[in-house]
Amino acid sequence: MIRFISISAILGFIISVLLTLTWAWFGWYGKLSTLLHFLFWPSSIFVMVSAAESINYTWLSISIGLNVFLYAVVGYFIWLGLNKYHWLLYILTLCVALAWYKIIRWLSP
Numbered sequence: 001m002i003r004f005i006s007i008s009a010i011l012g013f014i015i016s017v018l019l020t021l022t023w024a025w026f027g028w029y030g031k032l033s034t035l036l037h038f039l040f041w042p043s044s045i046f047v048m049v050s051a052a053e054s055i056n057y058t059w060l061s062i063s064i065g066l067n068v069f070l071y072a073v074v075g076y077f078i079w080l081g082l083n084k085y086h087w088l089l090y091i092l093t094l095c096v097a098l099a100w101y102k103i104i105r106w107l108s109p
Contacts, residue, residue, distance in 0.1 A: 001079050008075020009068045015040050016064040020047070038103045043067045 019041050023033070037044045043066035046059045074092070081089030 001076075001083075004079040005072050005075045008078070009072040011075075012068040012071025013064065015071075016044075016067045019044065020060065020064075023047075035104065039100055041067050042070065042099075042103075 019037055023037075026033075041063075043063045046063040046066075047056070074096075077088055077092050081087075081092060
């Protein structure tokens with residue numbers, strides 16, 4: 001269980017860092033970039049709001065930490081669903097799909 005949660009948390013960290021590097025090198029390049037950031041790094045809203053002119057490293061650290069925590073929690077629920085409560089996978093999939101749907105609708109004109 002700890003290994004699965006750790007891998008999920010590391011994945012959350014890697015995704016956050018990769019998206020930050022993409023933003024730093026290429027900048028925001030439209031709706032696709034914003035959509036990818038919100039879908040895979042939901043807490044990046046803190047960085048987007050605070051980064052009007054330059055990156056605020058305090059908010060960046062908080063945002064990455066929140067993403068690591070979020071991925072660890074989702075990893076824990078996936079582990080529970082795979083090993084004990086299979087119905088939990090259906091609920092988790094539905095919640096993630098609903099959240100992605102809301103984000104896509106929010107960013108669409």
